[in-house]
Amino acid sequence: MPAEPTTPKGRRTRDHLVNAGRAVFARNGYVDARMSDVAEEADISMGGLYRxxxxxxxxxxxxxxxxxxxxxxxxxARDHDFRTDPHGALIEANRGYLSLYNENRDVMRAFIQAAHVEDRFQQIWRHMRERHVDRFTAALEKVHGITQVAGTNARLATESMACMVEQSAYVWFAKAEDHLSAVDVDTAARLVAHTWHRTFFTD
Structure with a gap:
């Protein structure tokens, strides 16, 4: 990959190209997007893009x-304390994720497409999930002393919940046109948070 730009102008140009790319990938998907489409979107030469x-x-x-x-x-969660109000914190955290996912659903749909055709994006997808899982697992143990769920490692349970949110977001938002009815973000957040809470905080 070309070196990171070192000047303010170079960084602004790079950000402009990333924004143009985001628009093209959202519109065309990963497989059908072309660098020439990005150059046209950004109003820059192909040589400039490849720099x-x-x-x-x-x-x-x-x-x-x-x-x-x-x-x-x-x-x-910034408005709800995970220690004293884990249910509220789970709703808030999931709402934040799902809201931003919904806003970027076309890019996320392109990302899932890319992950099915390029190993690099499979690895990025796994890394994204693992960051969330590691953070929640650490907080669960530090704040609530929970290391086991249903007789197994809490991290495995957390991973299952993270996968549920990923797939729910994909079905409800990225593929909303295939769903029988629209799902709003608040409803989605309450549903998945309810499952998270029952998994970790109820017997």
């Missing part, structure tokens, strides 16, 4: 890296 990204895989990886960090930051 920053060597191919569409590298460009999409940057789009997803940016979105991944935003999803990670969004899925934190």
């Amino acid at each position: 920053y990204f060597k191919n569409k895989e590298d460009l999409f990886a940057q789009v997803i890296e940016d979105l991944h960090q935003r999803l990670y930051d969004a899925s934190v």
